[in-house]
Amino acid sequence: MTEKNKKGNKEPLGSPKGMRDLVGQDYYNFQGFFEKAQEVAVYYGFKPIETPILEYEETFTTAVGVGTDIVDKEMYTLKTKGGDHLAMRPEHTAGTMRAYIEHGMQNEPQPVMLYTGSPVFRHDKPQRGRYRQFWQFDMDALGSEKSIIDALVVKAVLTILEEAGAHNLSVEINSIGDKECRGQYLKELTAYYKKHLSSLPAVDRERLKTNPLRILDSKEEKTKEINIDAPDSIGSLCASCKKHFKEVLEYLEEMGIAYTINKNLVRGLSYYTRTVIEIIEQDGGEGGTPLTIAAGGRYDYLGKQLGSKKDIPAMGISIGIDRVVGAPWYKKLSPRIMKKAKFYFIQLGSDAKLKSLNVIEILRKAHIPISQSLSKDSLGAQLAIAEKLGMPYALIFGQKEALEDSVIVRDMSNRSQETIKLAKLLEYIKTLK
């Protein structure tokens, strides 16, 4: 072993933790899902938007909220050379709302319905279905507080997931009220926990100060016991929230969407009001814990928090694309550019190879998809590949054909073949379809 091999070589760098390359089929899986999601979203009336990956850090600390893990521990932040404090978006909603306000979309017919599907960033510890750069497909309807909007967004998300192959999804829903009832509810809840302060685990005692709602879905056994008798938000809803929630549920029932009311569902982002929802896969990875593949809710006060003069009631859900694409049930959706080729182009000999790109160009201009492996030389090898790929026809272009400006069209199923002049090739191919 040489010295160089022992010590001289540098360690290859590798991609950053929790971030990965999407190559080949992985890329198409993402693209295929995105196209399907986009198709459904457009059908339901959503329009595309793409916001910057970077926003002012304050946009997220205001929107997502101090006291959430996302803001406190997981944001990638940076200071620009000009001194601005920016953050890589940990989610899409804040940016979308910011754009709505910035572009005066209040003046458009409401609600303004927007979709986006692009990467978000969280400095998390990677594990199954969890990356530091991951893709979310968001649908948001801004500017309406109507309950049917909540139902519409849920329906659109479920449609996308089902078309992607999901089955046995469980839809969990809850309402956490608005400012009328939430303040009152928080008071009751805080009072309740204070009564049990001595038996409350340290984590949850901390949460009591920062975000008492989160104690409701605590994983601490002790807390779970205490939670059994905790006041629930639905019971404390004011009349208008109660009505809103009831209507949402009615719409879901009317559409035949099975749901479970989970009174402990509160969500980790602090901008939510009224409806909160989570869509969980029940038969996901073998032995793995069920993953939430889409989640969202209503965020009626976010607009004002981000600087709008008027309230902008809104509802949105985001889908964890990585979790869909990585699920065993995902049916690999093909992007539109992937056309299944019927012809396998085979070239033989140097003259033919020279001209073959020109022949292929004729086919490309006629929008006839082909496969080929120009780097291979032997006829047998190329025929073998065509066979393996299940190509119905092979186009054989050799020395003789190159001289005669013709090509052999071979029917792979019955091994019959015919020599066709290049000038008549397109015409002949049409008769095959």
Added chain:
RNA sequence: GGGCUUAUGGUGUAACGGUUAACACUGAGGUUUGUGGAACCUUCGAUCUGGGUUCGAUUCCCAGUAGGCCCCCCA
């Protein structure tokens, strides 16, 4: 942040504590090949890092690092 687990060529695997770390695929080069997954030849290439136990460590122990998974949290 806490826990469990894994670590051998580019990939997948092998090696009772004991020769020159084996095999397959892949890559590169070559011979042959005008009709259905070809053959043959040549060649590149690895024990994560650092300690310890031992006459001797890929193998056992400890630490580090990296990956996977679980908790927390989240899509």
